Structure formats: C-alpha cells, structure tokens
Amino acid sequence: MLDHADNFAAFQRTWASPRSFPRALAEVNNQPLGKRFMLTAFIFFLLGGVLALLMRIQLAVPDNDFLGPQVYNQLFTMHGSTMMYLFAVPFLEGLAIYLLPLMVGSRDMVFPRLTAFSYWVYLFGGIIFYASFVTGHVPDAGWFAYTPLSGPEYAGIRQDYWLLGLAMVEIAGIATAIEIVVTILKCRAPGMTLARMPLFAWAMLIVGLMIIFAFTTLLMATVLLELDRAFGTHFFNPSLGGHTLLWQHLFWFFGHPEVYIMFLPATGIISMVAAAAAGRLVGYTLITVAILVTGFMSFGLWVHHMYTTGLPELAMHFFAAASLMIATASGVQVFAWIATLWGTRPRLTTPVLYLLGFLFLFVLGGFTGVMIAVVPFDWQVHDTYFLVAHFHYVLIGGVVFPVFAGLHFWLPKITGRMLGERLGALSFWLSFVGFNATFFPMHILGFFGLPRRVYTYPELIDPEGQNLFVSAGAFVFAAGTLVFLINFALSLRWGDKAADNPWGSDTLEWSLPSPPPVYAFERPAIVHGRHPLWGGQRRGGTAPDPQPDTPALQASHRAADALHARPTTWRATLITDALHARPQAIQWLPGLTYKPLLASLGLLVAMVATLYQYYLVLPLGLAYSLLMVGSWLWPGERRLARVRDDDVGPDAGMTVFPSGSASPAWWGVVGLLAVLGMVFAVLVYAYYYLWLFSDAWPQHDLPRPGVLIPAIALIVLACSSVPVAWASRQLARGEWRPTFYGLIVAALPGTLFLAWQAYEIYSVPFLPQTNAYGSIFHVTHYALAITLATAIVLNIAMIARLHHDPQHHGHTQLQMQITAMLWHFTVVAAAVVFAVLYVSPWVL
Template structure:
C-alpha cells in the first residue's frame, strides 16, 4: 500500500499493515474496557499528575510495555537462530537487522532505564522523608519526554521505517550515505527526546536527595537504594549529555550534510568514543540502582543491618568514578595501539574490585540472619551467582589480547546479558514485588511469584550460558543464520528453548497481577517488616506524606523504633518541601515536541516550525504558573 503525506510517498508492506490492524483492534478493546469500567477520570488524573508515586507508576507501566515489545523481538531473533539455514517467514536479513536494533534500543533506553527511574520515583522520596521530588512539574515533563521518545521510536515500524543500525548506531552505517531512509532519523530524534527527559529526572533526584532529606537524615544514614540513586543521577548527568552531543552531530551529518563521522574530514571512530563514553557508564546506570534495591531487600529479609555500610557506600562511589575510565575496552580492536589498550585493560580489571566487595557484603549480611525466602528475596539471591558469572567473563574480556578472539562473537552477547539481565532485570522484578504495596496497596501472590522467578532464572541461564560456547566455536553476533556442520546447532537450539522459557515465566507474572487485583486484599503500612522510612506511610503511599516530618537519629530508623516499641520521633521544625499540583502542560509540551521532531524527520519544515512555536508557547505559559513559591513561603511561616 502506498501512503502519501505532505507529498511524501510511503510504501507500507503487508506485515506492517497487519500490525496496524492488530494495534487498532487492541486499542479498541482497551477503549471499550475504559468506557465500560468508567476509567476515564483515572486516565485524565494520571495525564495531569505531578505526584512522585503516580509518575513512578507511569514509568514502570510504559517501561514494562516497551519491555514486552523488546522481549517479543528477542523471541523473533531466537526463532530465526533456532536451526541452521532457517527461513523464518518474517526474516530477510534486513528485517533481522531491524529487529535486533529495536530489541537492544528498546531494552536499554525505553525499558530498563525508565523502570528503574520509576522505582526511584516511588521509593527515594519516601526513604529520605521528603513529600515529593524537588521539582514535581519537571518530574512530569521528564516522564512525558520519555513517553514521547518511546512512541516516536515505535511508530517508525508502522511507517515501514524501523532503524536497522544496531542499538549502538555505529557510523558510518548510521550516516545518510549508507542508510539513506528515515529509519536512522527516528533513532536519533527518539533518543534525543527521551534522553532529555532522563537528564531532567537525574537533576531532580540530585536536588531532592541533597536538599530535601528529613531532619537528622545524614548522608551516613541514607538507605543504600538512595545512595545508589544519587550516584546514578550524577552518571546520567554526564553520560546522557555526551550521548546527546553524539546524536546532535549525527543529526547534522544526516540532515544538513556535515561530515563529522565520515568523509575525508570525519572519522567513524569519533562516534565510537562518544557513544561508549556514554555506553559504559550506562551499564552502571542500570546496575547501581539494582544494587541498591538488592541491598535493602537482603537487609530486610535477613533481619540484619547491611554488613559494612561504609564499604558499600564507598564501593558505589568508586564504581561510579571508574565507570568513566573504561570505555575503550569496547574498542580494543579499533587500532588505538597497545599502550592505550593496556591502560584501559587495567582500569577495566580495577572496577571488578569494588563490585566484588559488594558481593561479599551481601553474603555477610545474610550470614547469621533470619532469612525469609520471599519472592523479592529470591530475585535478589538469584542475582548474586548470575552476576558473578557475568563479572568473570567481563574480566576475561578485559584482557585486550584475548578480546581479539572474543570480539563480535556470541561470547560478548552472553557476557552483556549476564551483566544486564542478572543485575537490572532481576533487580527491577525484585523492586516491583517489594514496592508493589507502596504502588497499589496490594501484595503480589508469593507462590505465583516463585513460579515466575524459577522459570525466568532457568530460562535465563539456558539462553545465555550456551552462547559462551557458541561464541568460542565461532558464532558471530549480528548475523541472521548459520550453516549446518559448524558445531552450533545444539547451543543455538538450547538458547532458543531458554528464551521461550523466559517468555512463559512472564505469563505467571501477568496472571499474578490479574489475580492480585481481582482477589487481593489491602495491606497495611509495613507488610514486609521494613527498616526504612517508606514503610511508615500508608499503602499505597498518599500524595502528601510526612506531615509532620520524622526525626532520623540512626540508620534503619523505623526498624529500631519498632524494636523499642515506640513511635517514630517527630522533628520540631519542618523543612521546606514541594507540593505536587496537577497540570496538563507537561503532556502537551512534550507531545508537541514529539510532533515537531516527527516533522523534522520527514523534512516538513513549515509544520515543524509551527509545532516548535507551540512548545515555546507552553514554556511561556508555564512561566506564569509556578506553584512552589507560595507554598514554600507559607511553610516557612508555619515553622517560624
């Protein structure tokens, strides 16, 4: 089918039309359900909200939807690679390139990162005794920027323009010389928009943690999830800014004919430097929040204070610092020379030291504790050996001479997934099960949760452990088939079986959600026997918490207050804190920005200018509606 828009002719193939039809049908079912159950007021409320719990819930909801899309892409990839010389109906080599591009990009930028930001939004203000994030309006803008970027990226498929350049977007493949369509432009603009939202959220989290802690909540008394969030926010601030610079230069190469990354005056290695200065800190942007979640969960379900708290904090800081000193280990085969390779091999090995310290701290936290094997605890325990395996292969890859053998093979794919899934995805599931009472007031069924955990963990190892072997046997990454007799049949088939096992585990998670909301009963403030301040407020957490504010005199203040059978102490003076007020402006502002970017992709400059003026107009309107000053002044008067 040919579609003409603003004079541009777009060819839409049959598989994309089928996806349109399916989406329209599913959307119709959703709309009918909304009208039937009268959920429109709830949707309108969430479109306008600036409350940290509701924003966090939206991050998790849409991040999870994108996670499912990326997971389906992964099943397509594994279906194609199940047997040699496969001709899976949807896959020609170009379709395969599109699918592994969308899989990686969705998982990193639109699934893992936003779901972690959602957990930070929900838990961190409660952990430090703040009523909300420092800038509630900016928090809403950050979420809707992520949402707009994610929708812009996904709509490319429905216009037969999905990017096919890998999640790394390597130049010169990503330049207009080699990918002349608009697919790569969708990649560039969607990551720019969502990345801007991530930077805004990072700034918000830094100010909140530094300025809005409850009286007595010293840095040495903060929960480890809050510590991990603070360091992660600083990493985001630097890493995503570097990525934005790279995307900006790539946009100029593609749209305006500059030659930063190709041609006689350009160099594609420049893109690699910019991308991996972002890319390796991004690994720890994903892992550090999960480390914080695991720390709090292991402490809670061991009924013990975290072992070696100062060492845990120091190791988080060191990991954050060293993460900016290792990016060249992704570029050992580029030709930077033995001296450069050796320096970055040493820094890569060094980062294993603070990570190893954390492993022993978690083990010693459990030693002698009264351990309860709840679903969040199982996900935390499953993380430890899985992540250690990823760490071991990481040390192997840090040897630059050996990396020439491992490079661009399935061994690297296996290592990457052992690090990311073992830390980030297991951490996200642990956090969702753990904080679900604070999100909804309900506790997910523990038995179904354990089915989810065991099937996911078994499927994970069955998928990626054989990839180490197939990689050593010569299976390259980014190829859509292999031949008979190469010794790769068994390992690839096992990996495919494992991937579908992980997919089946998600059915138990969905049924758990359905059953919990159908039959679940509301729980109180403290269903887990928690240790920190978030368990002192209601479930779900109310919009206006901590009035009056608590007084923190030690680590794990709620736990020790319960041991002494006393109430949490109340601060004599309140600290100025924000108040969240509903506003539709963040939604309108970011959707208009998305429309402007869409027009820029197709070079429709007149509507792009109109939408750009609309964005600027919304900023002007916002300038006359700042709810914070009046509230701050009133609160200060009350204190006095």
C-alpha cells in the same frame, strides 16, 4: 479557624489526584507518575521480549529462512534499543520517582512539573521509535548505530526515527536525573544526614550525576549525527574530514557508564531486600564507597568496547587496567550482601529468591567481564556469541533479576496487595532456569566461532544443535515473565491486603499505609538514625529513643508541627540542607497543570518536523515548547500572594521563598549548567579529535581564523559580567533601581557579542557543509549563540520582573541569582570557544 477535621479535609483536597479524563493528563504528583513510568517501561520490556523471541526462532536451526536478513537486522536493532533505552533506565527512574520521596521523607519530588514533562517526553520518544513499524521504516543499524552504516549514505529515514526518538528519551532521562539529584540533596527528612541515607537513595544520587554527563554525551552524539543526515554536515564523513570512530568514542563514553547506570540502582534494590531479609545490614560504609568508586571509574572504561578498532596498545592497556579495577568495587558489594545474609537464615520469599539468583548470575557475568577486559582474549571473542552471553548475564542477571526482586518487594506498598508466593516462586524458577539455558550455552557457541549480529549460520558451527536448546530456554524465560504478570493481575483482585511493613524493613516508606496517601507524610518525619524503623532492636520497633534536645532538633519539630496537614490551599514540602538535613525552608509545590504535556507536545512537533524535513516547523515547535516551559516557570501573582500570606512559614520559623543554595531551583540550575558544560566539552573533544586525524587544520587549505576582532568581542562580553555581579549584590541589599540599570547595561554588550557572532558565522568563507572543520566551527558557534540568547532572555525577564515588582520578594532574588549564574557561565563558555576555535590553530 478551621478545626482539625476540616483542616485535614482541605489538605487532602489540595493534594487529591484527578480520577477523570482529561484531568489525569494534568497530573504532576510523583506517585501516579512513577507508576506511569514503570508501567510504560514494562510494556516496552514486553515488546522487546517479543522481538527477542522472534529472533530466537530464526536462530533455532541453521540456514533458517523464518526471517530474512533485513527483517532480522530491524528486530535486532529494535530489541537492543528497547531494552537499553526504553526499559532499563526509565523503569529504574520511575521506581525512584515513586519511592524516593517516601524513602527520604518528602511529600513529592522537588520539581513535580519536570517529572510530568519527563514522562511525556519519554513516552513520545518511545512512540517515535515504534511508529517506524507502522510506517515501514524500522531502524536496522543496530542499537549502537555505528557510522558510516547509520549515516546518510547507507540509512534512509529509518535511522532518523531512531535518532529523534532516542534524543527525546535522553532529554527525559537528563531532566529526571537532575530532579532525582536535587530531591535527594534537598528534600531529606530532618536528621537524615548523608551518612543515614538508604543505600537505594545513595545509588540513585550517584546514578543521577552519572546520567547528567553520560546521557548528555549521547544526546550530543545523536544531534551531530542527525546534523550530518539532515543538514549535510560532515562530523562522521571521512571523505570530507570527518571520522567514523568519533561516533564510537562518544557513544561508548555514554555506553559503558550506561551499564553501571542500570546496575547501581539494581544494587540499591538488592541492599534494601537483603537488609529486610536479614534484619541487619553489614558494610554500609563499604557499599557506599563502592557505589561512589563504581560511578567515578565507569567513565574511564569506554575504550573497553573498542579493542578491535586499531587503537594504540598503550591506551588499550590503560583501559584494561581500569576495567579490572572496577571489578573490585563490585566485589565489595557482593561480599557485603553475603555477609549480611550469612547466618541469619532468611525466609526464602520471592524477593529473596530473586536476590540469590542475582548473586549467582552477576558473579558469573563478572567473571567473564574480567576475562574480556584482557586485550588478547577480547581480540579472540569480541565478535562472537561469548560477548552476547557476557552482556546478558550482566544486564539481565544484574538488572532484570533485581528489578523483579524490587517489584515483589515494593508492589505490596504500591498496590496495597501481596503477590502470591507460590506463583512468585514459580516465576523465579522459570526465569532462572530459562535464563541459564538461554545464555550459558552462548559462551560455548562463541568459542566454537559463532559470530554475533548474524541472522543465520551454517550447521558446521553448531553441529550439536545447541542453538535449538538456547531458543527453547528463551521461551522458558519468557514463561517466567508471563507467570509474574498473571500473579500481578491476580494479586490486584484477590491478593491478601498488605500490612504497612510486611517485610520488617527499616526505611521510612514502610511507616506509611499500603498504599500510601498521595501526599505521603501528613506530618514530616524526623529521623534519628540510619534504620529509623528498627530502633535499637534487630528488627521491629518504630524508632530509636529520641536524641538529646538540641536547637536543631527543636527547629525540626517546629517545622514538622507547622506542616502537619498544612498548608491547606497549596502544596508544600520541607527543604533541608544538603549535608546535615537541617530544616531550611518551606518549598511551594505546583498542583495540576497541562503545561508539561503542552511543552512536550511542542518538542514532539519539532522532532516530527525534522523527521519529515519540514524544517520551517522545527523552530516553531521548539519555540512553543520553550514558551510553555517559561510559562510554568514564571511566578503567578495569585500563587505568590497565597504563599506569602499563609501562616505556615512564620509558624515554622522559616522562609517560603528560599534563595541561593537553600533553594532547590538553585541546585537545579547547577545541574542545567553541568549539562551545558558537557555540551561544550563534547564539541571541544570533537574539535580536537577531528584535528588529530587531519593532515592540515583548518582542513582543505581554509584560512586560519583571525584573532583580533574575536578577542575584542570576548573582552566586551566579559565586561558585561561586572554589571551583572554588581546588580546581583545590589538586589541582595534591597536596592532594586541599581539592579534594574545594571542589567540594562549588561544586556548591551551581550547583544553586541551576539550580533558579532551572527556576522562571524555569515562572513567566514566556508559553510557547515564545506567539510568537518566547517561543521564543528559553525555548530560550536551555534551552541554558544543559543546559550547567550537564553541568558539575554533571562536578563530581559529579570528587568521586566523588577519593573513589575520593585519590592522584590524572595522569588525575585532567586531569579536574579539564576540569571547571574547563566550569564557568568556564558562568558566562561565564550572564553573556552575563543581559545579553542581562534587561538589554538595559531599556537598548536
């Protein structure tokens, strides 16, 4: 037996982060990866700011020739794309990756390799964006890329840089969102029920769910547009049955939730700062409900951006009402923050200054948001600088100011050093004054008729030279950021050492040293209330009095004792149930590995191959990426034996191989199926939208598809669900042979259906390039075929696993459940595709 010192030293070695290159590339821990996310996103923020300053130099005076129209359009596109896609959401996800395990009492994110994969894919996507400057093919169709200007007729390879880079960033965002959701649901400290979660965790939970649906929609939109550009489909080509507004509907179904995907984490930051400053939190339940309502309602606002596109008035009035309603939820949070601070006389530290600045700017941006929600008013100002002013008040005032509040609030915890208060206050006032000097006059310029998205303007529109004042304000705002960078650099070297809890805050991360150890909690925390560090006092105190001894509390302490500086040869964290946070299992966590980096490199190769039309390399890159992902998911025998033979599970009284809803992997697959469901939802929406605006369907006198043979094929596939369900039940009973043969029986009809799909695609009398109907018909079949092929591969892998390990330990049971989930989803997806493609043309 090892003594405690030796045990703790082995535990530390197991969790140690590499300090040398190239081992640092194998890092999977949330703390270094969260810092990489934030640092990378902040670098993109600085690049986007430089582009904005160049644009403001061009716009400072009328008829300026500092930048030509082409260069201005390129800088405009890259500035907006950088801030929307490369800075805001990735930075906030990086902050969540770093903070959430500390805040909810976990040792790491629940899928560490997915964290690393997300970071590398995000980084490579950003590199593709900015490589366009090196090659001289900078995108210029705007950060919204409206068709047909972004289509093959008007945009060359420059738009492919934008689409392929964006696709990688969206993949990274979706993967991170799934991990955030599962971590919050399954890795909370015992006792941290949903009603006790920090508001930042609540905000990230809702945002994670929003990202799954909103980002998948944009990802599919970019795929469809890239298919138009690279492979000659016609989703957005009106001359062959496509429709340009289809892009806007898909884009803004992402775009308006995107505003709240950025805003809600910012509100979570503000709630944390306000509570620490006031020593209390007013309206926890109301704020939580407001977050839930905002997340739900945000998906009903996308037409808010399309009032000038000629849509029916009734539809626009519906979306106008929804736009006005969502302001109520935001107002609830504002009043709760004011009530929290009211009468407490908080010390005006830098985080509090940024909090107060946020309140002023966001309320002003909210007022103008209510104004443009009214259809007639929006018609007047839609394409003017009034919209530019509103947009920036909401996104910079409502996101960037909270980000800086959060940085001054949590950087002492992250770095172990306090930022200077004098420089912090100077950076705030420069930012606040510069921001208002930049964007408030834009409201007036909009009323004067200055159009947005133009590279110059006549003196008649700006007779008093307000644009020069605006440009000067932009440089003052940039100076505020520069002062923050100086303050940060000085603090790293000479800043005062940070106490564990310098702000007197109430959440678990402040119970750890500054900076925290990479494993966060040597002994898992147990939570007894909503404010675990305040106890029954207004502030101070470390915990409330323990609750009465209950079986649940006894199980929590037993699990915490078993995991105290253990295990020593593999990484682990405690898994709790999603609702009440009761201990359920011990979760193995992976150590250092290069596989996420290699998988992301395969995806990068596929994107570059598409960019330069090396289409034979495309499937090779994708196959290599999938191979690496499969390799990291395949359970290694040595690891399984080490985990199985460790005493930590029996000591905790819990399994180390959870399955079903106790397993985080089960929840992760639910998230993946939600993404796949959204993929098919987008295709179905596109199908009926194109039909709605077509004179005939199928288009151009193409024959309607036959129903009999597809119906027979669907019945055959549906029958395969029976042996899969039976095999899953047999394995749960410990009968591996019936499971083995049940999966073999299921694989046959699945393979027959896949063969029928290949024949159907080959035999129909039209191609994806024939017209929009041919495009949507073929692409929907391709999506179904890829999904089914993946299910068949998982089926075969399960058969191989049973053959190799007939004793089927707990991990095999989980693998069977995942296989069955994807198989049943594929059958449902096939039924939907059959109803849409084959039945509806005959009955509608």
